[in-house]
Amino acid sequence: MSDVETMNDELLLDIYRRANLVYQSDEKMRNLILSGSLQILYYSPRGQEILAAALMAALNADDYLVTTYRGIHDQLAKGIPSSDLWAEFAGKGNGTCKGKGGPMHITHPETGVMVTTGIVGSGMPIANGLALSSQLEGDGKVTVVCFGDAASNIGAFHESLNMAQIWKLPVVFVCQNNLYGEHTPVALSTGCDELIDRAPGYGIRAVQVNGNDAFAMYGAAKAAVDHARAGNGPTFIEAKTFRFFGHLLGDDSHYIPAEEMAAAKAADPIPAYRAALLDRQITEATLDAIDAQIAEEVEAASAHALASDYPDPAELRRDVFEKEIAA
Amino acid sequence: MSDVETMNDELLLDIYRRANLVYQSDEKMRNLILSGSLQILYYSPRGQEILAAALMAALNADDYLVTTYRGIHDQLAKGIPSSDLWAEFAGKGNGTCKGKGGPMHITHPETGVMVTTGIVGSGMPIANGLALSSQLEGDGKVTVVCFGDAASNIGAFHESLNMAQIWKLPVVFVCQNNLYGEHTPVALSTGCDELIDRAPGYGIRAVQVNGNDAFAMYGAAKAAVDHARAGNGPTFIEAKTFRFFGHLLGDDSHYIPAEEMAAAKAADPIPAYRAALLDRQITEATLDAIDAQIAEEVEAASAHALASDYPDPAELRRDVFEKEIAA
Amino acid sequence: MSEQAVKQPPAMTFGQAINMAMDEAMALDRRVIMMGEDIADDQGGGVFGATKGLSAKYGVDRVRTTPISEQAIVGAAVGAALAGYRPVAEIMLMNFVTVAMDQIVNHAAKLRFMSGGQTSVPLTIRTATGAGVGFGGQHSDMLEAWFAHVPGLKVATASNPADAKGLLLSCILDNDPCIFIENSASYGVSGPAAEPGARVPLGKAAVAREGEDVTVIGYGPPIAHALAVAEEMQADGISVEVLDLRTIAPFDVEGVLASVRKTRRAVVVHEAVRAFGVGAEVSSVIHENLFDDLKAPVQRVGSAFAPVPFSPVLEQAFLYQRQDIADAVLKAVKH
Amino acid sequence: MSEQAVKQPPAMTFGQAINMAMDEAMALDRRVIMMGEDIADDQGGGVFGATKGLSAKYGVDRVRTTPISEQAIVGAAVGAALAGYRPVAEIMLMNFVTVAMDQIVNHAAKLRFMSGGQTSVPLTIRTATGAGVGFGGQHSDMLEAWFAHVPGLKVATASNPADAKGLLLSCILDNDPCIFIENSASYGVSGPAAEPGARVPLGKAAVAREGEDVTVIGYGPPIAHALAVAEEMQADGISVEVLDLRTIAPFDVEGVLASVRKTRRAVVVHEAVRAFGVGAEVSSVIHENLFDDLKAPVQRVGSAFAPVPFSPVLEQAFLYQRQDIADAVLKAVKH
């Protein structure tokens, strides 16, 4: 856990900006979907914004990120330009991936976002490979891979943490433990009480943290990233959090006890972090200005996405292989 | 660990018989292969006989067993009739599997041997299913699945131990830790120091034992089997052992330090167990009589196998599906 | 008018059909059990709702929500099947079978053979897939050709709810491992209801429409498109027979050859990528057996050679289209 | 006598060829790295010795022995490839790819496309397989048809050591993910040596023998059998052309059609089970394109529809045989 003292206002505001960009983007996205302006499957990260913001603030711009279908918080917090990301979500030809990937498959190497996978757990083995390239290259990059609690039950998790440890790879495994995998609570799917109990099985450095606490999350992330960058190997971070809109937008969360949901909402990390900043003498005006700037960015990005063109059907033949294939 | 006191002579001799049946069978098998009478890939269990014998002695005859390519010790100790097993190893039509499976794929339901797999780790998920059937059926059977140390690094291990624990299945996972997977030592492939360190990650009951010590191994196995049979769920047993003939017969064990091999051979569990029984006032004559009986059995079984006929080529069309397929 | 309404045959959706097949099987045989992610009612009865109500009726011991552990799911199903159970494993989407291929191919498919017939694996794997719904590259693949190439596996899929019910029931009660493929977009699509208990035999194709000039052979959703094309073509005097394989592997060679022996022209259609797809096997078998009878080369229709794209424009460009079937029919007829 | 001995072209085994291809690639590009079980010299340089000497020469950082974790092996190779490396992952035997299909199919094959071309996966997976050596049901399968059906993957295999070297080098240096298939029984088989640095282009078939009456198309060990059959047939006045695909997918359609346009008869042979195999695609493509030219139906030769049996008698009954190729040639010629 790093010193809260060392987090200066600039850093705190940086996290604020990242988190609220996610927050406002998510709100806009849900509205557009619910109003029928956008027809996509959407895995809302509402509730996990602070986790992503604090985590990404601990990274260099060119550090690598691998994430999942529930990844817009990670992607925006890592720095993918809003309009490119929005266009990809809308399947437009000027999206990050020319509309070919879509929301579950965002890639944006300029900001280090190398893979977004729709297959539970499958980002972890790939993250090891990115980290291996950095180790061999000596480029000083760290790879962060995000995944859910339920992903810790799949084989790829096991193989990856073990390999990362024996090869001392500069990789940070961030389990965003939102307590449910689709509609199944952790207790029903997981033999151990705490996911961090799995770490000793790999001899891997590990830390459990409240992911919704920006200070704790940033500290855990920074320590892990520093550790990796110094050549000391991987870390497993279990970051506790919650998702407010269930698995897939439209999910009524019937499987979540009402009290649990109420408690989670009462502890909403977005207002909590704002309050914490106000406590630290950062002014309402400062934060409002950031919010306003974000609102503009989100408005512009979403409008841009909706107004943009779909890709040329001929794109189907490109990028299957390096050489374009015949019609 | 069960009481050594509770192991009466009958049980001790039963273990002796099982272990030495493996020991003599293995010796015969190696000789026939090295002399060219039998052309098969052979994964010798030399050094792991006591482990298998003590383990299987703790089981009921109709308990289920799932094992691997290095499985002849488990199969013989579980009770597959020697001549049927030998005939299968030789690819003969009167083998346990009509010659279709061969050494890596022994099945013999009459003695509970349900699957022998050549895929590292893949027996564990299947063992859960057998155990699930017993749980649903209430038939009181326990399933034991054997695998190696290196198999603990593959995804199937992880998924299986977790599922067994959350479903409280009557299954015992027996890791025969012979310190190497093919030519790779555990330390090079495994992030944790001791394999038992993986158990807390599943909340599973676990025990580490010297598998070459018949008393300790039997105790651990009996406790695990009783625990499972009583409906209390699975156990992970890490049983330490060693293999004297490397991975595949012909392997020169160049990757094993000479001192390590020498120490292992000095601690050969077969003479050690014999000495232990003599210490317990069991007579040389008793043991020699068992040895002689086994020698006859092995001689007869191997001769039977070599003399038997290969299967009818038409067998190729049978057992692909339930109904025979057209030529 | 009211009499007519009464005579209207009852309808059912694919989702209902699949649910009913499992319900009937579970009622019939206590050894029928289900495993899969989120399949019990507390978790919503499966992402597509296919198992809704089954855990309430038969208990969570028999309808088991699992961790996200596809190897463990299929492996547990294999093991239970070896012990005489008839497990139905739900692999939510077909692309996720890629983490469980070992259990399916090295174990489920081979254990009967490798044991010399001592054991069998009466297991059914249900899995959904298909493009056209915006699921993107990792949730839409049609991989039936892989399973068809593996001796020991049976593969089935339905073009209408009644067949879905009858085929799935046959799969569950069959003594060999079966892969039953559902279409992600079709759970809500309805058709005539099946009779209670009715089974559709595995390995038998169905003539969905009789015709004289050309046979369109397919399975699953393309059958509806083929029937529509046949209807259109009739106006132009082209008589199209539509043959629904229903069982993709091992497929009804006799049924296929009987139809094409009559029409002497054939088109094979599936959603899977054309190259190295099921259509290649069907085309080859026709060509090998009816070389001297064929009036035109067997035509194959499939999706484009690319991963499934996300953007709707590209996804439609990727997917085989009704028009492709019509074009292929015309090409065959005009050769 | 001694002069003749000097003129004898130098020979190399498949094992040497494969080792040399990797050696050359590693010397050429520091971003070529290797991962696999037991592949470093301390562990013996791989079960078939294919990587022998490479870790001594290039270091264990670049030639990495891995845990038994095929998903992690392929995944790490995918990740390193995304970052610009050219990893060569050894999956000891082809049946073990069944635990890594997700990384290969959902990721390696699709990431270039799904990223809109922003990233690429210049990865090579080497894997050995093949029946006839008593490895049994779980160590002998030929699964090339699976990979061929996946857009984004290239699949290659060689019928002789020189091609093995040239093809593997091309795979490693190619910017797309390649599956390179080796034959378990052939590592010690020798043939003429390849020139240093020589590459065999991907996607180009080779005419292994010219002929006029019928084309036998195949890849890998069946080519040697086809050449032997061609030799025998010549005595009977039948002129057999033998075409070695070398790249199975995407295969050289032009090369195949050019040959069969000339001979007007074709036989396709592979070791894989015939049903739904690569031969079906090749046969269909020929039939579709040369329907009016063909004098006989395209014949397919493959192994029997069963898992690979252990017993040598059954294993031979399972395997395609040289005689099957000869019979198919005669059937084509006599149609």
Ligand SMILES: Cc1ncc(C[n+]2csc(CCOP(=O)(O)OP(=O)(O)O)c2C)c(N)n1
């Ligand atoms: C291998 C695989 N199995 C199943 C799925 C379907 N699936 C998608 S997300 C999900 C739940 C994952 O839960 P968790 O890892 O906790 O992440 P969260 O969605 O909560 O962020 C499931 C089962 C999948 N995508 N991949």
Ligand SMILES: Cc1ncc(C[n+]2csc(CCOP(=O)(O)OP(=O)(O)O)c2C)c(N)n1
């Ligand atoms: C999935 C898979 N990967 C690789 C192999 C090849 N292989 C067979 S045995 C073996 C070593 C296994 O070691 P361990 O689990 O320790 O068992 P042991 O042989 O020592 O008894 C390997 C790598 C395999 N059979 N299956």
Ligand SMILES: [Mg+2]
């Ligand atoms: Mg979760």
Ligand SMILES: [Mg+2]
């Ligand atoms: Mg071992």
